Amino acid sequence: MRINVSLNNPYSNDKVIEACAIFGMMDLSGRRFGFRDPVKAISNMRERSNGLGAGFAIYGLYPEHKDDYAFHIMYLNRNAREKTEKLLEQNFDVLKAEEIPTDPKAYVQSPPPIWRYFVQPKKSIAKNISQDDYVLENVMKINTGIRGALVISSGKNMGVFKGVGFPEDIAEYFCLDEYEGYMWICHGRFPTNTPGWWGGSQPFNILDWTVAHNGELSSYGANRRYLEMYGYYSTMYTDSEVMVYALDLLVRRHKLPLEVVAKIFAPPFWFEIDAMEPKERNFYMALRQCYGSLLMNGPFAIIAARTGEMIGLADRLKLRPLTVAIKGDLFYISSEESAIRLVAPHLDKVWKPRGGELVVGRLKTLKLLEIPQSGWEDEKLY
Amino acid sequence: MKSYIEPEFIVKRDYEKCIKCKVCINECTYGVHYYDDKNDIIRSRDENCVNCHRCVVFCPTKAITIEKNPTQYTENSHWTREVITSIKRQAETGGAILTGMGCDKPYYTYWDKILLNASQVTNPSIDPLREPIELRTYLGAKPDKLELELENGEVLLKTKLAPQLCAEVPILFAAVSYGAVNFNVHLALARAAAELGTFMNCGEGGLDKRLYRYGDHIIVQVASGRFGVNPEYLNVGAAIEIKIGQGAKPGIGGHLPGEKVTQEIAQIRMIPVGTDALSPAPHHDIYSIEDLRQLIYALKEATDYTKPVAVKIAAVHNSAAIASGIARAGADIIVLDGVRGATGAAPKVIRDNVGIPIELALASVDQRLRDEGIRNRVSIIVSGGIRSSADVVKAIALGADAVYIGTAALVAIGCTLCQKCYTGKCPWGITTTDPQISKRLDPDVAAKRLINLVRAWSIEIKEMLGAMGINAIESLRGNREQLRGVGLTDTELKILGIKMAGE
Numbered sequence: 001m002r003i004n005v006s007l008n009n010p011y012s013n014d015k016v017i018e019a020c021a022i023f024g025m026m027d028l029s030g031r032r033f034g035f036r037d038p039v040k041a042i043s044n045m046r047e048r049s050n051g052l053g054a055g056f057a058i059y060g061l062y063p064e065h066k067d068d069y070a071f072h073i074m075y076l077n078r079n080a081r082e083k084t085e086k087l088l089e090q091n092f093d094v095l096k097a098e099e100i101p102t103d104p105k106a107y108v109q110s111p112p113p114i115w116r117y118f119v120q121p122k123k124s125i126a127k128n129i130s131q132d133d134y135v136l137e138n139v140m141k142i143n144t145g146i147r148g149a150l151v152i153s154s155g156k157n158m159g160v161f162k163g164v165g166f167p168e169d170i171a172e173y174f175c176l177d178e179y180e181g182y183m184w185i186c187h188g189r190f191p192t193n194t195p196g197w198w199g200g201s202q203p204f205n206i207l208d209w210t211v212a213h214n215g216e217l218s219s220y221g222a223n224r225r226y227l228e229m230y231g232y233y234s235t236m237y238t239d240s241e242v243m244v245y246a247l248d249l250l251v252r253r254h255k256l257p258l259e260v261v262a263k264i265f266a267p268p269f270w271f272e273i274d275a276m277e278p279k280e281r282n283f284y285m286a287l288r289q290c291y292g293s294l295l296m297n298g299p300f301a302i303i304a305a306r307t308g309e310m311i312g313l314a315d316r317l318k319l320r321p322l323t324v325a326i327k328g329d330l331f332y333i334s335s336e337e338s339a340i341r342l343v344a345p346h347l348d349k350v351w352k353p354r355g356g357e358l359v360v361g362r363l364k365t366l367k368l369l370e371i372p373q374s375g376w377e378d379e380k381l382y
Numbered sequence: 383m384k385s386y387i388e389p390e391f392i393v394k395r396d397y398e399k400c401i402k403c404k405v406c407i408n409e410c411t412y413g414v415h416y417y418d419d420k421n422d423i424i425r426s427r428d429e430n431c432v433n434c435h436r437c438v439v440f441c442p443t444k445a446i447t448i449e450k451n452p453t454q455y456t457e458n459s460h461w462t463r464e465v466i467t468s469i470k471r472q473a474e475t476g477g478a479i480l481t482g483m484g485c486d487k488p489y490y491t492y493w494d495k496i497l498l499n500a501s502q503v504t505n506p507s508i509d510p511l512r513e514p515i516e517l518r519t520y521l522g523a524k525p526d527k528l529e530l531e532l533e534n535g536e537v538l539l540k541t542k543l544a545p546q547l548c549a550e551v552p553i554l555f556a557a558v559s560y561g562a563v564n565f566n567v568h569l570a571l572a573r574a575a576a577e578l579g580t581f582m583n584c585g586e587g588g589l590d591k592r593l594y595r596y597g598d599h600i601i602v603q604v605a606s607g608r609f610g611v612n613p614e615y616l617n618v619g620a621a622i623e624i625k626i627g628q629g630a631k632p633g634i635g636g637h638l639p640g641e642k643v644t645q646e647i648a649q650i651r652m653i654p655v656g657t658d659a660l661s662p663a664p665h666h667d668i669y670s671i672e673d674l675r676q677l678i679y680a681l682k683e684a685t686d687y688t689k690p691v692a693v694k695i696a697a698v699h700n701s702a703a704i705a706s707g708i709a710r711a712g713a714d715i716i717v718l719d720g721v722r723g724a725t726g727a728a729p730k731v732i733r734d735n736v737g738i739p740i741e742l743a744l745a746s747v748d749q750r751l752r753d754e755g756i757r758n759r760v761s762i763i764v765s766g767g768i769r770s771s772a773d774v775v776k777a778i779a780l781g782a783d784a785v786y787i788g789t790a791a792l793v794a795i796g797c798t799l800c801q802k803c804y805t806g807k808c809p810w811g812i813t814t815t816d817p818q819i820s821k822r823l824d825p826d827v828a829a830k831r832l833i834n835l836v837r838a839w840s841i842e843i844k845e846m847l848g849a850m851g852i853n854a855i856e857s858l859r860g861n862r863e864q865l866r867g868v869g870l871t872d873t874e875l876k877i878l879g880i881k882m883a884g885e
Contacts, residue, residue, distance in 0.1 A: 215505070216505040216851075218501065218850050218851035218864075219852060219857030220861070220863055221860070221861035221863025222856070222859055222860050225860045229755045229758075254527040254528070255530075259537075260537065282539065283539050286528060287528065288520075289520045290525055290527070290543070290758075292854070292856030293859065295856055297851070297853060298505045298852065299506065316853075317508075
């Protein structure tokens with residue numbers, strides 16, 4: 001079966017080319033905080049976005065529904081909601097369905113309705129398959145099968161709010177002042193070859209993973225076609241989607257530690273590998289041999305998040321800026337240091353990671369048992 | 383019977399320049415030039431000329447030019463000169479018309495209708511003179527995922543990878559058998575492959591023991607004739623290739639005439655001197671895919687699972703389904719040889735009419751393997767008419783892991799595509815086993831020319847990759863986003879999986 005991946009991308013069959021501002025802020029103690037700092041910081045990098053797209057992902061967003069999948073679904077036409085809700089009713093126990101409240105006074109253009117559903121996979125149907133895979137399958141079904149319906153986030157205790165506008169307008173439109181979370185991932189977009197449209201805005205999410213991305217992957221075609229083999233269809237034609245799907249595949253399904261995933265996205269050069277000790281060399285060789293198609297080639301800086309973790313990574317040539325900072329329990333990753341300094345002028349530590357160098361912020365309370373930590377890696381773990 | 387066939391070429395000699403040195407007479411293996419001692423002049427037998435340019439290049443005063451015979455039959459776009467000559471020749475001989483090299487017809491070269499992308503503004507292009515651009519390619523089966531385990535705080539690799547070939551450039555030398563070419567050619571290819579960090583395929587005629595020292599850079603072939611196949615041969619190579627078919631002559635066997643089977647060739651091929659070496663059309667132990675599986679595993683057993691096994695097929699209508707079967711049968715590498723693929727000898731009608739363009743076959747095989755989720759399980763090497771670094775880049779972007787070059791390699795060492803390899807008289811010393819003519823090919827010079835060619839292409843590939851903003855060849859593999867078509871129909875674009883330029 002050929003899947004119509006362009007069904008929900010009305011603007012272009014080509015990949016989206018863009019530059020962006022990214023900002024992530026996390027309280028490592030797990031304390032939830034409001035919109036003020038994140039929105040202020042991302043809005044400060046106005047040079048990097050042009051009002052054609054912005055968005056926020058908030059973790060720790062729905063504590064009252066922390067064990068339910070929270071679907072944020074954008075509807076670009078009226079039929080879409082009917083069809084999607086029918087599919088949801090069939091495959092899930094829908095615990096709550098509501099339109100996400102918005103502020104009509106905000107300066108945004110032609111916003112589509114966005115609905116929020118808290119769901120549980122129907123046990124009778126989701127047999128012989130993990131709940132996450134079941135949800136993934138259904139998300140792909142909606143994105144590639146129902147015209148005008150886009151699942152913009154599908155994780156637990158988190159949600160994505162995004163659309164066309166400057167970050168502060170989008171924050172106002174979605175009434176983000178009413179929400180709190182322990183981690184905020186923010187994005188401001190500067191697309192260059194498609195009109196900004198609501199579905200193409202960032203961050204992108206699948207299940208627990210969210211990515212805010214600044215860059216353009218020259219390897220996009222190779223990455224996309226590799227992921228299609230594993231059932232991930234890049235419906236928005238953006239590299240950010242590729243990133244988020246690759247993270248889901250490698251971390252959740254292939255159970256690779258993040259440190260290793262970073263070395264797949266941004267591997268050492270062969271001349272560096274050749275100079276390693278045999279054990280290490282074989283390891284890196286195998287990574288590149290097996291996962292060469294997921295090498296993210298070309299400029300990128302990403303902030304990616306999943307429950308309890310926020311990571312930053314730039315491409316191996318470091319063609320996009322990325323700055324990391326710490327102040328007490330607060331952990332920041334940003335395109336620019338200025339954005340961090342604006343909300344936290346006195347930092348304990350601030351540095352710019354090298355290309356391919358992974359930075360991870362983890363909740364102090366998070367049990368790390370399932371994430372093996374490697375002894376020989378040179379990454380800084382926080 | 384009086385022959386009605388007219389000379390195809392006319393040899394023109396500028397008598398003002400000719401110094402009667404007789405170099406042309408010595409160089410021509412077809413007896414075109416002769417000395418008329420009565421008149422003290424060198425003359426030509428035009429009917430013997432194959433247009434190989436040996437005399438043109440070696441004439442010290444550049445006195446010789448070769449022209450197409452200007453005498454043409456009455457213009458007719460259906461009954462061309464080629465058609466009329468073929469009919470006359472068959473009427474005179476009653477045989478199939480033999481030819482050499484690959485299909486020379488003007489149709490279907492899709493490479494020329496595909497254009498590449500480059501970075502502008504939104505991502506920076508990379509300068510290969512200043513930054514590393516990696517061409518290293520590993521060929522062989524890859525696992526779907528890597529399993530790791532944690533031991534004393536160290537992450538260890540649990541998955542054991544299948545054996546891989548490491549090519550420093552994604553360009554390998556295609557199979558040319560010992561017998562079709564002489565030892566000097568094999569030696570030059572082996573030396574060049576070793577120097578470049580890539581591989582030569584020794585073809586189906588076995589491998590001379592003097593080349594065993596280059597074994598790490600040689601892919602040994604097992605074809606339907608099983609010439610020269612023994613345990614030592616299988617183990618000396620870096621990989622084994624089962625040749626099912628060849629792009630120049632899909633579905634038919636091979637025929638090395640007895641005249642080419644010298645003492646040396648006979649010994650390596652394990653056949654009597656002077657006997658015809660016939661490769662049957664099919665492998666008579668492979669009548670179906672399950673039989674292929676048995677041979678793949680027999681070869682793996684024979685080499686203790688230390689070497690990748692490749693299966694080479696000609697690109698035909700249902701290549702995609704066949705390739706999927708080959709992958710599932712346990713091959714580590716699939717080699718696709720397109721209609722432009724060359725040969726030392728094939729019936730002309732087969733060469734020019736059987737098989738499909740490699741571009742289309744590659745696109746559909748790559749897509750099919752992806753649709754079935756088994757693309758990781760095999761590497762794809764394409765061959766058949768790869769002419770330039772641009773063809774290499776386009777092939778990899780369409781989905782190949784690497785390419786074989788055969789014709790281009792031979793052209794590098796002197797071949798002019800006169801298509802008369804089957805005569806065994808190649809004046810360039812390539813497709814001949816005549817010891818006197820073979821000496822013309824200096825293995826040192828030939829190796830140098832091959833190395834130069836591949837180095838030049840590598841530089842160009844790096845330039846093209848850098849322009850796209852890609853610094854590792856694996857990011858180009860299957861990256862059809864970097865390709866656009868011009869002058870192609872919707873169906874062609876669909877099969878190639880690329881967009882129209884401007885889209």
